[in-house]
Amino acid sequence: MGPLIPNDIISHEWNFIIAILIGIAFGYILEASGFSSSRKLAGVFYGYDFVVLKVFFTAALVAIIGILYMDYLGYLDFNLLYIHPTYLWGAIIGGIIMGLGFVSGGFCPGTSLCGVAIGKIDAWVFVGGIYIGIFSFSELYTLFEPLYNGSFDGNVTLMDTFGVSPYWFVFGFTILAIVSFYIADLVRKRVKKVFYN
């Protein structure tokens, strides 16, 4: 039966409307959980707050476990889902740049927009930086093009790459998540507490 849009159960025109609704809910929850504070994200790097790590890791786990159960029960066709294409070196270098941006700015693109919405000046500066980045990337596209389109591996998943059963992979991923949460808690207890709002 699912996914609903590729199977034409909901028409394609609804795509953006649903995306906007989910986006509003996402932004609301980010802001309500305090993710619009740059200190929250920076806390992951300085070791005083691991909520971001826990939230996103848990979200990924809930999603993948839910998808696999629904696929198993026949409500969702796993093979019809969108898998983001892999451009290996582009992803590695882009990831490093994004990570630097995270730790120095204290925002991810999503939370920075939440910060903009509630009028945080650092978020305004951060989003300004994003636009400068987008502009310079577009202007220098010919220079970055080989990196941007190079080392293309197709729409692969880790399960395809390592050839493991998705179920065992998710089980291992769950264990990894719980261990990392535990370690994160240990680290947080050792690091000096930082109070902010």
Add this chain to the structure above:
Amino acid sequence: MINKKLAKVLSFRYKVLALVFIALAGGLVLLPKYEKHEGISAENLLSNVISSERYISADELAHKIINQDPSFLLIDVRDEESFGVYSLPNAINIPLEKLFDENSESYLNQDEYDVILYSNDNFYADQAWLLCTRLDYKNLRVLKGGINTWFNTVINPLKPSENEAATAFELYTFRKAASMYFGVSYPEQVKIIKSETVVPKKVVTVKKKKKAPVEGGC
């Protein structure tokens, strides 16, 4: 005042959640695996197979063609060579081995036309019918007896013997008229100047199912 008992229970909440996660992920590993069944269920397939609705007789088909019924699509599942030698007017050739090619799918998997499959007899057409029906393609029918029956009834009808029922004669008259439509001439009609019956070429437009790329991102 914080309820102390509740606080004590809630202090385990992360451990409980961790256990729930492990149980759910472990459940995925332990679930019995099965081969995914593609297409419709076996019960539905069986009920489709035993239904006589899936056949169309040569006479019905002749009637449709002569009346220029626009609602059906003829698909010849024989190989290209046989298709080149003889086929029905306006038929599309989709050999059995090319049944699931990208181009064939737009003809078979649609719900605008009735699709009539045929081969020399029922054999290959039935195979094609079964394969496609299993994938839940709609409006598929098989020409009963295929080209052979078509030839023996419509093109070269057998004259009924004198002591047969009137309906047999009516049928014979219809078949004879039909055969004339398809270009057969009879000795008693030689006087008449044979008019070329040009079967208008039916233009078949099949809408390709749109497959918009699914996009995603953070």
